Amino acid sequence: MTKGRHLIAGDWVAEGEIFDNATVDGVADRFHAGSPDLVDRAVVAAEAAFVPYAALSRARRARFLRRIADEIEARGARITQIATRETGLPAARLEGERGRTTGQLRLFADHIEAGEYLDRRHDPALPHRAPLPRPDLRLMQRPVGPVAVFGASNFPLAFSVAGGDTASALAAGCPVVVKGHEAHPGTSEIVAEAIAAAISAEGLHPGIFSMVHGGSQAVGAALVQHPLIKAAGFTGSLRGGRALFDLCAARPEPIPFFGELGSVNPMFLLPGAMATRAKAIAEGWAASLTLGAGQFCTNPGLAIAVEGDAADAFAARAAEALGTVPPQVMLTDGIAKAFRTGRDRAASTAGVGVLLSTSCNGRNASPMLLRTTGDALRADPQLMHEVFGPLGIFATVHDLDEMVALATCLDGQLTATMHIDDADTEAAAQLLPVLERKAGRILANGFPTGVEVADAMVHGGPYPASTNFGATSVGTMAIRRWLRPVCYQNLPKDLLPEDLRV
Incomplete structure (x- = not known):
């Protein structure tokens, strides 16, 4: 059973127009859609929670993150049950994604306990320096304030209500207001319930977290334009993300918008590698390209090789491998329709030939290969x-x-891949400086689907892959998006943040 309600600072609120989730089995659940008024109430509560939450010790925040992970795991069966109905994703994929979600919460807990992310610096006073003395200067990263997070359609757990943006913002010390994605409101509700349970168990301010179900575009606009929101995180389409980015920039007080907007993730197949393993690379590409019906932001949609026999063999094997992939259910009817439109547009472009054409009906999709x-x-x-x-x-x-x-x-990319052998070293060295300027992650002899949650991961890139090329939405460096440096000059020790009293 679902509540169909919004979570506003600990209260389950039944307000707003009614909408149904689009389930694979056709049995819908009913939910209340969001509104600007609900957004305002959630953000005001987040602002009230900010000072006490930011003042918590790193150990307390780490314990809170681990508690959220525990509460999500306690609801694992319920989450999988409704998420499979709402998204069409198989249970094994969702269970893996749930593990990724709880794993990154615990990773962020470990990271903030270690303390390096604070980037603490101290320049002691030099009172006798000539010609002018130097004051005592201490610097530390501090949380920015309430953060807006938009749930993503393609990752109902890892990039949604308790996903990377929410987890990293909470780790930084920022309250979060989530706009749940309308594609999986039941899943969002149960995860929100887990966060609320963790807040209650830890005795924290309820305004630390709120979730407003998806509604009209006015809901998202109200969220990023609210004067108390100090930053926003988004994973989604170029069109939607750019609209929100522009709203953030047009505010009287512009705020950073960390949006991941789209990427074709090109693969460059160099001659040495193609001469020895063209067919094996083609098989790996086919598997990566169709993973999750191709609904990954790191999906490698473009492969480039030098013409010749090896390229022909690659194309033939890729078509053969893709031809064995059965139809897969896409996340929403709208996504399936957009795929068909984009696919057909590309296939009808001058100079493009169809190597594999398959039918797509309703919410199902099958692969297509073009040359x-x-x-x-x-x-x-x-x-x-x-x-x-x-x-x-x-x-x-x-x-x-x-x-x-x-x-x-x-354009800017999340990833770029080179398939290389030893004979390709010189060519790869020529290509690499170009790719460094184009992508946030560069791979050799692999496939970009699958983003490790780790200290060294970068999931971002030059525009339009993301709106801030200096940030990542995956890995522990994601926490830095929600912080800003503050310098304390000659402050008495008792007034300094606890982490600077050393």
């Missing part, structure tokens, strides 16, 4: 933009120089 050239990609850059779903585009170029030139034409 084109570097000349055609440059003639229509839209081919180098993300189509969310299992669409693969294989492009051939005349030589390595054209491959490097094509790489310079790419």
Whole structure:
């Protein structure tokens, strides 16, 4: 059973228009949609919670994060049951995603306990320095204030209510207001319930966390434009993310908007690797391309190789492997429709041939494989933009120089991959400086689907992959998005934050 309500600072609120979730089995649950008024109440509560929450010791916040993980695990069966109905994702995928969600909460707890993220610095006073004395200067990262988080459609757990944005903001000491995604409101509700239970068990201010169910665009706009919100995190479409980014920038007090907006995640197949293992790379690409019906932000939608026999063998094996993949249920009817539109548009572009065409009906999707050239990609850059779903585009170029030139034409990416052997070292060294300017993560001999939650991970990149190329939404460095440096000059020790009294 679902409540169908919003969680506002510890209270389950039944307000707003009614909407149904779109379930795979056709048996809908009913929910109240969000409104600007609900957003205002949640944000005001978050502001009231900010000072006491930010003042908690790192040990207390770490214990709170671990408690959230425990509460999510205690509701694991319920979460899987409703999430499979709402998203069409298999239970094994959701259970793995739940483990990722609880794992990153615990990782962030360990990280803040260690304390390095605070970047503490101290320049002691030099009262006798000539010609002028130096004051005592201490610096530390401090939380920015209430944070807005938008749940993502494609990761109902790891990038939604208690996902990376929420977990990192809470780790930093910032209260969070989540706009739940309308594609999985039942899943969002149970996870919100877990966070509320952790807040109660730890005796914390209830305004630390609120969740407003999805509603009209006015709900998201009200959230990022609320004067008490100090930063926002978003994973979703380029169109939606750019609209929110512009609203954040247009505020009387502009705020940072950390949006992940889209990426085609190109793979560059160098000649040495293609000469020895073209078919094996094609098989790996097919598996990565169709993982989760291609609904990963790191889906490698574009592969580029030098023309020749190896490229032909690669194309034939990729088509063969993709042809064995059965139809998969997509996350929503809207996503399935957008995939068909993008797929058909790409297939009808001049200079593009269809290697594998499959039918897609309703909410189901099957893979499509297209073949084109570097000349055609440059003639229509839209081919180098993300189509969310299992669409693969294989492009051939005349030589390595054209491959490097094509790489310079790419927009910002979350990832870029090089498949290389020892014979490709010189060519890879020529390509690498270009890719460093294009992507947040560069892989060798792998596939980008699957983002490790770790200290060294970067999940971000130049625009439009993300709106802030200096940030990541995955890994412990994600916490830094919700902090700002504060310098304390000549403050008495008793007034300094506890972590600076050393």
